[in-house]
Structures are given as structure tokens and as C-alpha cells.
Amino acid sequence: MEFIKNPNISVDCVVFGYDPKTKSLNLLLIKRYLESKDGSEVLVDDYVLTGYHIYEHETLDDSATRVLKELTGLTNTYKKQFKAFGDPNRLKNEKDMLWIDNEAFNFRTVTIAYYFLVKTEDVDVNKNKYQAKWFPITDLPELGFDHEKIILEAYEDLKVKCLAEPIIFELLPDKFTINEVQDVYQSILNIEIDNRNFRRKLINKKYIIPLDEKQVGVSKKPAQLYMFSKDIYEKMYQKNYLISM
Amino acid sequence: MEFIKNPNISVDCVVFGYDPKTKSLNLLLIKRYLESKDGSEVLVDDYVLTGYHIYEHETLDDSATRVLKELTGLTNTYKKQFKAFGDPNRLKNEKDMLWIDNEAFNFRTVTIAYYFLVKTEDVDVNKNKYQAKWFPITDLPELGFDHEKIILEAYEDLKVKCLAEPIIFELLPDKFTINEVQDVYQSILNIEIDNRNFRRKLINKKYIIPLDEKQVGVSKKPAQLYMFSKDIYEKMYQKNYLISM
DNA sequence: GCAAAAGTGTTCTCAGTACACCCATGA
DNA sequence: TCATGGGTGTACTGAGAACACTTTTGC
Numbered sequence: 001m002e003f004i005k006n007p008n009i010s011v012d013c014v015v016f017g018y019d020p021k022t023k024s025l026n027l028l029l030i031k032r033y034l035e036s037k038d039g040s041e042v043l044v045d046d047y048v049l050t051g052y053h054i055y056e057h058e059t060l061d062d063s064a065t066r067v068l069k070e071l072t073g074l075t076n077t078y079k080k081q082f083k084a085f086g087d088p089n090r091l092k093n094e095k096d097m098l099w100i101d102n103e104a105f106n107f108r109t110v111t112i113a114y115y116f117l118v119k120t121e122d123v124d125v126n127k128n129k130y131q132a133k134w135f136p137i138t139d140l141p142e143l144g145f146d147h148e149k150i151i152l153e154a155y156e157d158l159k160v161k162c163l164a165e166p167i168i169f170e171l172l173p174d175k176f177t178i179n180e181v182q183d184v185y186q187s188i189l190n191i192e193i194d195n196r197n198f199r200r201k202l203i204n205k206k207y208i209i210p211l212d213e214k215q216v217g218v219s220k221k222p223a224q225l226y227m228f229s230k231d232i233y234e235k236m237y238q239k240n241y242l243i244s245m
Numbered sequence: 246m247e248f249i250k251n252p253n254i255s256v257d258c259v260v261f262g263y264d265p266k267t268k269s270l271n272l273l274l275i276k277r278y279l280e281s282k283d284g285s286e287v288l289v290d291d292y293v294l295t296g297y298h299i300y301e302h303e304t305l306d307d308s309a310t311r312v313l314k315e316l317t318g319l320t321n322t323y324k325k326q327f328k329a330f331g332d333p334n335r336l337k338n339e340k341d342m343l344w345i346d347n348e349a350f351n352f353r354t355v356t357i358a359y360y361f362l363v364k365t366e367d368v369d370v371n372k373n374k375y376q377a378k379w380f381p382i383t384d385l386p387e388l389g390f391d392h393e394k395i396i397l398e399a400y401e402d403l404k405v406k407c408l409a410e411p412i413i414f415e416l417l418p419d420k421f422t423i424n425e426v427q428d429v430y431q432s433i434l435n436i437e438i439d440n441r442n443f444r445r446k447l448i449n450k451k452y453i454i455p456l457d458e459k460q461v462g463v464s465k466k467p468a469q470l471y472m473f474s475k476d477i478y479e480k481m482y483q484k485n486y487l488i489s490m
Numbered sequence: 491g492c493a494a495a496a497g498t499g500t501t502c503t504c505a506g507t508a509c510a511c512c513c514a515t516g517a
Numbered sequence: 518t519c520a521t522g523g524g525t526g527t528a529c530t531g532a533g534a535a536c537a538c539t540t541t542t543g544c
């Protein structure tokens with residue numbers, strides 16, 4: 001198999017994770033750092049999404065999967081292609097030009113952007129060569145290329161999507177409490193939810209299954225643990241045609 | 246301005262129209278026809294979406310707009326970029342190879358697919374050089390490339406989108422009756438809707454404005470005409486956070 | 491016993507749904 | 518006067534939203 005890069009087309013991956021401790025929706029970003037040749041000056045020092053050019057033999061989905069695996073080691077994660085970005089000037093601000101010059105990928109590049117939902121606990125940020133780091137979506141660092149725009153659009157899509165489909169469980173451990181689920185919704189949507197109503201609603205879903213287990217190691221009343229059954233969700237799923245425009 | 250084509254990247258346009266007379270959701274497709282050199286054999290005879298390679302100075306949106314204008318003359322239409330298609334083998338079945346050979350665009354091509362909603366009455370199919378023709382979505386002709394797949398995904402996206410946003414009015418004349426709106430929903434979603442409930446719901450929307458006009462030239466009770474006010478919709482629009490997963 | 495978070499019930503309101511007949515018009 | 522499609526009203530049901538206190542546990 002030849003690995004021929006296509007210089008015009010890349011994938012970029014917006015990796016969402018959720019930290020139950022800080023109750024924060026986070027993004028996994030990699031550092032971009034460049035000094036001048038004589039080492040006297042820092043030319044570029046910011047963060048970007050992970051991404052790479054596609055190979056000629058790969059589908060777009062495979063490219064995105066490869067890029068995510070390269071960064072995190074993960075393969076079976078929720079993945080969504082949400083938009084292509086192709087402004088001819090998208091990589092043309094000063095720092096980006098310096099960086100591209102350095103990296104020698106000097107073509108107009110259209111990028112197919114994906115977002116991923118991963119369980120934070122599954123990613124060991126110290127174990128990779130990219131100096132990857134989690135950042136709260138509410139407190140992002142300086143971003144290179146057009147990646148801030150890409151992130152914001154991914155986030156908007158995620159907000160809509162998580163209201164319509166039970167993808168939120170992709171961000172949580174397999175066993176979770178009701179209140180943890182509520183916290184994720186609140187973090188993503190930046191809203192407050194009534195706990196009593198939320199509990200009732202969630203517990204009544206057939207695909208939310210109570211386990212014979214409670215939290216351990218907490219210094220308070222340990223909460224009931226639940227799991228999400230994708231099987232049951234898919235079996236009972238039926239399209240509804242409620243016009244809510 | 247130089248018009249340099251990018252050989253790796255194209256846009257394809259799924260053009261939806263609605264015919265109130267046949268109550269049919271239609272697609273605008275262009276003919277693909279190729280004979281062998283000696284004229285003894287028809288090598289390719291099917292239909293495809295309109296599309297073209299992007300120019301190096303254009304944004305993706307501009308490319309799609311250009312392609313639609315080229316085909317229909319229209320510029321101010323509803324447009325949505327809904328997905329990129331990039332399977333390395335997407336243009337590699339027998340007929341497509343013959344065609345591509347003929348047309349000399351012989352590279353792997355990723356296409357950024359858009360769909361458009363147009364008012365059928367605004368398009369004069371006879372007035373263009375592409376032998377464009379409307380086809381009911383329920384009765385499509387043989388399609389080239391991977392365009393059937395693209396069409397089906399556009400259609401799925403449209404079905405979801407038209408439930409959440411009032412884009413359906415893009416398919417109707419500026420003045421319409423309630424029953425026409427109901428017919429469009431029924432055609433797109435392939436469902437039956439109760440007329441009384443639908444009327445009440447629609448008439449109660451503030452952005453549906455009754456006009457001092459009735460249908461003319463109909464051989465029955467002429468119906469009340471309404472218009473859609475995008476302004477009012479946008480002013481009153483507020484996100485709701487109903488979790489309906 | 492106290493701090494901290496888990497867990498629990500009721501009432502109201504509104505939107506969706508089911509359902510069948512009369513009306514206005516042009517021919 | 519008749520054929521055609523336009524237009525109307527009511528009762529039921531279920532889901533969402535508002536709202537505050539008790540319980541369980543570890544320390």
C-alpha cells in the first residue's frame with residue numbers, strides 16, 4: 001500500500017471530552033510551536049486541532065479515524081463528519097504562513113471536519129508526542145489556522161445533536177449516575193435543568209438501565225449507577241414527525 | 246481573475262423543487278450521454294447532479310452558488326452544504342470511467358455536496374444547454390457516479406431539517422394556501438397529516454400572514470392566501486432546549 | 491450531629507391528537 | 518343542483534414545567 005498524501009485535502013478532528021470532576025466540556029488540542037532559525041524569537045506558539053492530509057487510498061472517514069487513533073490510540077468512538085471548510089484564505093494569516101512554510105504543505109487545502117466524542121478517562125494525554133492537552137470549551141487558548149471557527153461550528157452541531165440523540169453517553173463512563181448525565185447536558189448547553197423533572201424523564205427511558213451497584217469511594221450518600229443500552233435504544237427508536245419549526 | 250480548476254475537489258448540487266400540481270417533490274438532473282467514436286453504440290445514457298470543480302480563488306459556497314446559477318440562473322435560493330463525499334472509488338464504475346476519460350478529469354475527486362430549495366416556477370428547464378429535467382424523488386432515472394447515494398443523503402437531511410426550520414416555504418410561491426403547505430410536508434415526509442390540526446397549528450404561527458387575497462382561476466371555492474415572513478420568524482425565534490432523545 | 495449531595499410527588503398548563511360535518515364556489 | 522375542495526370545534530391525553538423538603542451516607 002502506497003501512502004500518497006493528497007496536498008489539497010485534509011481532515012481535522014474536533015475531539016470533545018467531558019470531565020465529571022470539573023463538570024467541564026473539554027477539547028483536546030495540540031501545541032504548535034516554532035522559533036526563528038537563530039532561536040532568538042518565538043514565531044508561533046498556540047494550539048490547533050489534530051488533523052492531517054488524506055491518503056489517496058483512504059475514504060474520508062478512514063482518514064479521520066486514522067488521525068484520531070494517532071493522537072489518542074482510540075478507535076471505537078462516536079464520530080461525525082459535520083462540515084467542509086474551504087475558504088481559499090483559511091490558512092493565510094501571518095503565523096499560519098510561517099508554520100506552513102516550515103511544514104512545507106504549501107497548497108490550498110480544503111478540510112473535511114469531524115468531531116469525536118470520547119471518554120476523557122480513555123485518553124492519556126501524557127502518552128503522546130504531540131503535547132496534546134485538554135481545554136475547557138469555555139476557556140480556549142489562542143488557536144491557529146481557522147480552527148476556532150471549526151470548533152465553534154462543531155460545538156453548535158453538537159448542541160443540536162445531543163438534544164435529538166442519546167450521544168451524550170459517549171462522553172461518560174459506562175456506569176454513570178443520573179446527576180452526572182444532567183451535569184453533562186448543563187455543561188454542553190450552558191443551561192440549568194430541574195433535577196426532579198430530569199430524573200423522572202431519564203429513568204423512564206427504557207434504554208437507561210439501573211445497575212445493582214452504587215458509587216464507591218465518595219464521601220457522601222453514594223448514588224445509584226445506571227448504564228445506557230444502545231441496543232434497546234435502536235430497537236425502540238422510531239422516527240417522529242413532529243413539526244416544530 | 247484566473248479561473249484555475251482544482252482537479253481534486255468539486256461541488257455537487259442536489260436541486261429540490263416542488264410541483265403543486267402533481268404534489269411531487271422533484272429533483273433537477275442533467276443528462277449524461279456518450280456514444281462510441283464510430284457512433285454505433287451508446288456508452289453512457291443516464292442522469293447526474295449538476296456539479297463542477299472548484300476554482301482556486303473561490304470559497305466552497307461560492308462554487309456551489311456558481312454551479313446552481315449556471316444551471317438555473319437563480320442566485321438567491323436556500324442552500325445547504327450537507328456532506329462531503331470522498332470514497333476513492335466513488336467515480337470508478339464502468340460508465341463513469343468512460344465518461345471521465347471523455348471529459349478528461351482524471352483525478353481522485355472529493356465532492357462537497359450541497360442541496361438547494363427552489364421554486365419550480367422560477368426555473369425554465371428548456372432554457373439551458375444541459376438538457377436538465379425534473380424528476381419526482383419517488384421515480385428517479387438511472388443515475389451516474391455516486392449521485393444516487395448523494396441524493397438519498399440530501400433527502401434524509403432535508404426531511405430532518407424541514408421539521409425543525411421553516412425552510413419548506415422556499416419550495417412554494419410567495420403566496421400559498423394552507424393546504425399547499427400541508428401537501429409539501431406530506432410529499433417530503435411521505436406521511437398523512439390531519440388537516441384540521443395542521444391548519445390550526447400553522448395559522449397560529451405569527452410568521453404566517455394571511456393576505457387580503459384569495460386564489461383566482463380555480464373551479465371551486467377559492468382558498469385564502471398566506472405568506473411567510475422570514476423577518477418575523479427570525480425575530481421571535483428562540484432556541485428551545487427540549488431533550489427528545 | 492453535621493455537611494453534602496441523593497432522591498422524591500403533586501399540580502398546572504399547553505400542545506398534540508383524534509375525529510365528522512357544513513360551506514362556498516364555479517360549472 | 519351538484520361536485521369539489523375549503524374550512525371549522527371539541528374533548529381527551531400526555532408531557533413539560535414549576536416548585537421544596539426529606540433521606541442517606543461518610544466524616
